[in-house]
Amino acid sequence: MDQLPVVLGVGGVVLLASVLAVRVSIRLGLPSLLLYLGIGVALGESGIGIHFDNSSLTQSLGLAALVMILTEGGLTTRWSAVKSSLGPGILLSTVAVIVSIVVTGTALHWLLGLDWRFGLLWGAVLASTDAAAVFSVLRTFSVGPKLVGTLELESGLNDAPAYIAVVALSSAAALDWTLPLLVVYELAAGLVLGLLFGWLGAMALRRAALPATGLYPLATVAVCILAYSSGQLAHASGLMATYVAGLVLGNSRLPHRSDTLSFAEGLGWLAQIGLFVLLGLYASPSRILEALIPGLVAGAVVLLLARPLSVVLSLLPFRLPWREQTFLSWAGLRGAVPIVLALIPLSQGVPGAERLVDAVFVLVVVLTLLQGATLGPVARLLGLAKPSEAHEIEVDAAPLDELGAELLQVRIQKGSKLHGVYISELGLPAGATVSLVVRRGSGFTPQKTSRLQEDDQLLVVTTAGVRDATERRIRAVDRAGRLARWRGELGR
Numbered sequence: 001m002d003q004l005p006v007v008l009g010v011g012g013v014v015l016l017a018s019v020l021a022v023r024v025s026i027r028l029g030l031p032s033l034l035l036y037l038g039i040g041v042a043l044g045e046s047g048i049g050i051h052f053d054n055s056s057l058t059q060s061l062g063l064a065a066l067v068m069i070l071t072e073g074g075l076t077t078r079w080s081a082v083k084s085s086l087g088p089g090i091l092l093s094t095v096a097v098i099v100s101i102v103v104t105g106t107a108l109h110w111l112l113g114l115d116w117r118f119g120l121l122w123g124a125v126l127a128s129t130d131a132a133a134v135f136s137v138l139r140t141f142s143v144g145p146k147l148v149g150t151l152e153l154e155s156g157l158n159d160a161p162a163y164i165a166v167v168a169l170s171s172a173a174a175l176d177w178t179l180p181l182l183v184v185y186e187l188a189a190g191l192v193l194g195l196l197f198g199w200l201g202a203m204a205l206r207r208a209a210l211p212a213t214g215l216y217p218l219a220t221v222a223v224c225i226l227a228y229s230s231g232q233l234a235h236a237s238g239l240m241a242t243y244v245a246g247l248v249l250g251n252s253r254l255p256h257r258s259d260t261l262s263f264a265e266g267l268g269w270l271a272q273i274g275l276f277v278l279l280g281l282y283a284s285p286s287r288i289l290e291a292l293i294p295g296l297v298a299g300a301v302v303l304l305l306a307r308p309l310s311v312v313l314s315l316l317p318f319r320l321p322w323r324e325q326t327f328l329s330w331a332g333l334r335g336a337v338p339i340v341l342a343l344i345p346l347s348q349g350v351p352g353a354e355r356l357v358d359a360v361f362v363l364v365v366v367l368t369l370l371q372g373a374t375l376g377p378v379a380r381l382l383g384l385a386k387p388s389e390a391h392e393i394e395v396d397a398a399p400l401d402e403l404g405a406e407l408l409q410v411r412i413q414k415g416s417k418l419h420g421v422y423i424s425e426l427g428l429p430a431g432a433t434v435s436l437v438v439r440r441g442s443g444f445t446p447q448k449t450s451r452l453q454e455d456d457q458l459l460v461v462t463t464a465g466v467r468d469a470t471e472r473r474i475r476a477v478d479r480a481g482r483l484a485r486w487r488g489e490l491g492r
Helices: 004-028 033-043 055-076 079-093 095-111 116-125 131-138 145-157 159-170 178-207 215-233 238-250 257-282 285-290 292-314 322-330 336-347 353-381 398-403 464-480
Strands: 405-411 432-439 442-444 457-463
Touching: 004 033, 004 257, 033 257, 033 353, 055 145, 055 215, 055 238, 055 257, 055 336, 079 095, 079 145, 079 292, 095 116, 095 159, 095 292, 116 159, 116 336, 116 353, 145 159, 145 238, 145 322, 159 178, 159 238, 159 336, 178 215, 178 238, 215 238, 215 257, 238 257, 257 336, 285 292, 285 353, 292 322, 292 353, 322 353, 336 353, 405 464, 432 464, 457 464
Parallel strands: none
Antiparallel strands: 405 457, 432 442, 432 457
């Protein structure tokens, strides 16, 4: 009890510093996880001197944080934005994971002299991309909605098969023909449980009359946690159940939906901060130096061989342009998830697992620096960066829920065909209107004769029913100008 004020004080300082680091990371165009890892390392044995080496506790807390991150990811994913990417997203989260495991394991067997099973274990640990890492970078620029939807679905779904593979390869049991059947069962059962909990939770929350608005976000998150727990107890994929339950709930007409999404986003940030600081605290800089070469070799294999091959082979049915496949290959960021997965064999006493954890730590830092800093320039080089996109902003106001309305914020970038368009020519569907224009720091209510300019920021109010049509129209005019329909541009 005497140490409680000190512990809470240190925790508060770390949390505040981590929150402020988000703004710094956005300006630098790098995922904030690097700064959080740095804070953890500074608190650890080579910094302030806090000694922490409990791998089992780190794994448990890491999985708990991952559940919170997947909950936030599912709740904030808009089905209308990702349904066109459903096929590519599913194949990247399943077939691509298998290809990546085989290619990485084979390459590391020959390059690092690992035995076949341990090489495949390395491949399974490194097969999962990280949603937090990917989208902290994607916030700094804009690409097409189909690419974003594909990456969003992949990063939300591929944790489950990678986790199953790591657990199977870490156990002492022999691998036989029943393993594929087990994987299919766990994923399918997790999907069914997620759909069931999401549907029942949405129905219950719509009918409940809770005494306080703040209870609805708590109840929504609790449903996702129950989905994970039920999945694990049923020997199914709890991670799959969590993400799917969140996806169903987030796309249902929940009471106080904007409050729930804001709460989930804050909870997701808190989980990311706690997870990355904890992993940085667990890392040992003296051991990491010894794992530098294996980590760099594994990183090169994943970045230059396994990821491109897995993308190309899994997306063969869709015949995506080579530019989009190149971007998807480069956007496969590895974040905290591989480190958490690497702790599973360590907690089970697999020989060589400590070397794996340290090598993965090196790989994550190096690849995040390399890919995170170059993802925007690569998108622009490939001609995939978009000048402006409408996106939802969260507003904690109950009248929006009662009216069924949403707010979209649009920034008109340089080169956009929105420049010079009159408000009357914008052609938004009935039920949507531009309510505010901010120009050079000053806001005004636009009239029909108001003309849009580069660098303007627009606040668009739209009913939920015409939200997608409003986004499509804004994108169409952005690309083709006021005569977008005549030119065949529909903004998809």
